[in-house]
Amino acid sequence: MPMRDDSAAVAETAAAETGTRARTRRAILDAAVALLSTDQTASLGDVAAAAGVGRTTVHRYFPERSDLLAAIGADILDKVAAATERARLDDGPASTALERLCQEFFELGDRLTLMFDVPQFMNWDGWEEETAADAALLRLVDRGRAEGSLDPEMSAEWVQNVLWSLLYSAWEHARSHGAPKHAALTLCLRTLRKAVAP
Amino acid sequence: MPMRDDSAAVAETAAAETGTRARTRRAILDAAVALLSTDQTASLGDVAAAAGVGRTTVHRYFPERSDLLAAIGADILDKVAAATERARLDDGPASTALERLCQEFFELGDRLTLMFDVPQFMNWDGWEEETAADAALLRLVDRGRAEGSLDPEMSAEWVQNVLWSLLYSAWEHARSHGAPKHAALTLCLRTLRKAVAP
DNA sequence: TGCGAGTGGAACATCGATGTTCCATAAGGG
DNA sequence: CCCTTATGGAACATCGATGTTCCACTCGCA
Numbered sequence: 001m002p003m004r005d006d007s008a009a010v011a012e013t014a015a016a017e018t019g020t021r022a023r024t025r026r027a028i029l030d031a032a033v034a035l036l037s038t039d040q041t042a043s044l045g046d047v048a049a050a051a052g053v054g055r056t057t058v059h060r061y062f063p064e065r066s067d068l069l070a071a072i073g074a075d076i077l078d079k080v081a082a083a084t085e086r087a088r089l090d091d092g093p094a095s096t097a098l099e100r101l102c103q104e105f106f107e108l109g110d111r112l113t114l115m116f117d118v119p120q121f122m123n124w125d126g127w128e129e130e131t132a133a134d135a136a137l138l139r140l141v142d143r144g145r146a147e148g149s150l151d152p153e154m155s156a157e158w159v160q161n162v163l164w165s166l167l168y169s170a171w172e173h174a175r176s177h178g179a180p181k182h183a184a185l186t187l188c189l190r191t192l193r194k195a196v197a198p
Numbered sequence: 199m200p201m202r203d204d205s206a207a208v209a210e211t212a213a214a215e216t217g218t219r220a221r222t223r224r225a226i227l228d229a230a231v232a233l234l235s236t237d238q239t240a241s242l243g244d245v246a247a248a249a250g251v252g253r254t255t256v257h258r259y260f261p262e263r264s265d266l267l268a269a270i271g272a273d274i275l276d277k278v279a280a281a282t283e284r285a286r287l288d289d290g291p292a293s294t295a296l297e298r299l300c301q302e303f304f305e306l307g308d309r310l311t312l313m314f315d316v317p318q319f320m321n322w323d324g325w326e327e328e329t330a331a332d333a334a335l336l337r338l339v340d341r342g343r344a345e346g347s348l349d350p351e352m353s354a355e356w357v358q359n360v361l362w363s364l365l366y367s368a369w370e371h372a373r374s375h376g377a378p379k380h381a382a383l384t385l386c387l388r389t390l391r392k393a394v395a396p
Numbered sequence: 397t398g399c400g401a402g403t404g405g406a407a408c409a410t411c412g413a414t415g416t417t418c419c420a421t422a423a424g425g426g
Numbered sequence: 427c428c429c430t431t432a433t434g435g436a437a438c439a440t441c442g443a444t445g446t447t448c449c450a451c452t453c454g455c456a
Contacts, residue, residue, distance in 0.1 A: 020402065020454075043443055054404040059445065116314070151392075158385050161371050165363040173359050187356050194349075195393040218424070218432065241413055252434040257415065 025061055027051045029075055032068060037110040040118050044068070069118070073126045076111050077133075083108065084133035094144025098163070098196065099189055101137065105167055106185050113175075116168050134160075144196075151198050159196055166192050223259055225249045227273055230266060235308040238316050242266070267316070271324045274309050275331075281306065282331035292342025296361070296394065297387055299335065303365055304383050311373075314366050332358075342394075349396050357394055364390050 031051035035042045044065060048055040062068035083104035089097045105112065115121045141159045144150030150159070170188035174181050229249035233240045242263060246253040260266035281302035287295045303310065313319045339357045342348030348357070368386035372379050 024402080044445095045443080055444095056405070056446095057403060060403085063445080065444075151388075153388060154385065157375050158367075158371060158389075161367040162364070162389055165367040166360070169356075169359040169363040173356060177355055187352065190349075190351060191356075191360055191393045194395065195389045197392065222432080242415095243413080253414095254416095254435070255433060258433085261415080263414075 024053065024057065028053060028058055028061055028068075029071060032072060033075075033110050033114055036072075036118055037114045066120075069120050069124075070126070072111075072114070073121060073124055076108070076115065077126060077131060079108055079111065080105070081131065081133045084136055089136050089140045093149045094140055094147055095149040095193065095196065097140055098144065098150070098159075099193060101140075102163060102167065102189055102192055103185065105163070106170065106188065109171070112167055113171050116164075137163075148198055150196050154196065162195060163192065166195075222251065222255065226251060226256055226259055226266075227269060230270060231273075231308050231312055234270075234316055235312045264318075267318050267322075268324070270309075270312070271319060271322055274306070274313065275324060275329060277306055277309060278303070279329065279331045282334055287334050287338045291347045292338055292345055293347040293391065293394065295338055296342065296348070296357075297391060299338075300361060300365065300387055300390055301383065303361070304368065304386065307369070310365055311369050314362075335361075346396060348394050352394065360393060361390065364393075 028047065028051045032047045035047055035050045039046075042050075044058050045055050047068070048058045051058070058068070062071060084101065087097060087101040087104045089101060091097060121127075137160055138156040141150060141154075141156035145152045145154075154162075166188050170184040173179050173187065174184040226245065226249045230245045233245055233248045237244075240248075242256050243253050245266070246256045249256070256266070260269060282299065285295060285299040285302045287299060289295060319325075335358055336354040339348060339352075339354035343350045343352075352360075364386050368382040371377050371385065372382040377385075
């Protein structure tokens with residue numbers, strides 16, 4: 001007899017759920033990210049197995065597949081927001097701040113490639129609405145163009161696209177060419193720096 | 199109605215199909231590319247409808263879904279090879295040749311995004327084996343690094359990754375931001391040029 | 397330690413995609 | 427013009443993923 005997670009609904013965003021529930025939820029979420037980033041067609045049964053829980057339990061937390069994907073999406077948005085804050089986009093030259101952001105985003109790891117690889121995410125509703133993180137990045141680029149530390153020919157949207165693409169490339173480079181992650185990040189940063197320089 | 203396609207198709211299977219068969223086959227292939235590039239989960243029924251043929255006919259040409267995907271993959275490889283030849287990678291400065299290649303690849307259009315978006319293709323066997331086009335690109339980059347027209351810090355594989363990523367970004371930029379294709383290409387070329395410059 | 401929340405697994409119903417067969421019909425080339 | 431070839435559509439079988447229900451079990455917390 002499920003308590004109809006009113007508590008969970010409330011706690012969903014910030015508050016801490018019951019220790020057990022929160023832990024299970026995270027386990028499923030993390031396993032799903034790890035698994036889906038290597039095999040986008042993985043079934044819920046696979047996710048359950050990877051998370052070390054029963055398929056029934058997965059359905060208990062995420063009634064439908066779309067619920068799971070939405071939760072992953074929300075989780076990613078959270079982490080993107082956190083990374084953006086850590087990058088302190090308003091401090092120092094815009095070009096330097098952009099590199100800090102790139103480094104922070106790089107740490108998102110699997111979640112990064114997931115956004116590109118899983119069809120569901122490319123067309124997701126969640127990206128539509130301009131997030132605070134998006135706005136901050138666009139502001140940063142505009143500032144950089146005004147300052148003269150970023151290429152004035154490139155729109156903020158284009159810089160954003162390039163940033164994400166290079167991050168994807170870096171992870172792909174590490175994954176398929178077996179390059180160490182730090183080397184991939186270095187290449188990524190170097191390429192980005194030159195690409196957006198005036 | 200490019201002559202090139204017919205000769206390529208002939209060369210492909212070494213068996214000249216009748217005009218009707220070849221035309222139907224191309225219709226299915228092209229419709230599949232166009233459809234799958236916008237909806238990776240499209241069913242064979244959808245593909246058939248988009249191609250203006252019956253579902254039965256699709257199965258007649260491609261018994262299994264995987265056969266269709268393999269055919270698309272082979273078709274893409276053909277077009278990549280053709281584009282690479284047209285770019286004359288051995289002529290002139292390496293950086294210029296790379297830009298020519300970028301322009302040629304840009305013309306691949308939907309097929310470009312398909313390779314990234316459709317899971318099946320990212321892990322496909324077909325990419326594994328080093329194609330002549332791959333080899334030519336790698337040679338080009340090495341030449342450029344030796345000449346001093348390309349960044350010596352960047353491996354040929356990385357440049358290749360960046361090239362494809364920027365192309366994907368350009369198409370995505372055109373698609374979602376409604377930018378005209380020529381503008382997207384210009385941005386792409388500018389970004390690539392700066393990124394790989396020494 | 398005992399109660400209840402949380403869990404696992406089996407069994408079942410459903411659904412859409414896939415693949416196959418068959419036949420009537422349209423199309424196209426000789 | 428006729429006959430081969432190609433096609434469309436209906437009907438059917440199959441399969442895997444999904445979602446649901448039920449019950450026994452266990453683990454954590456009071």
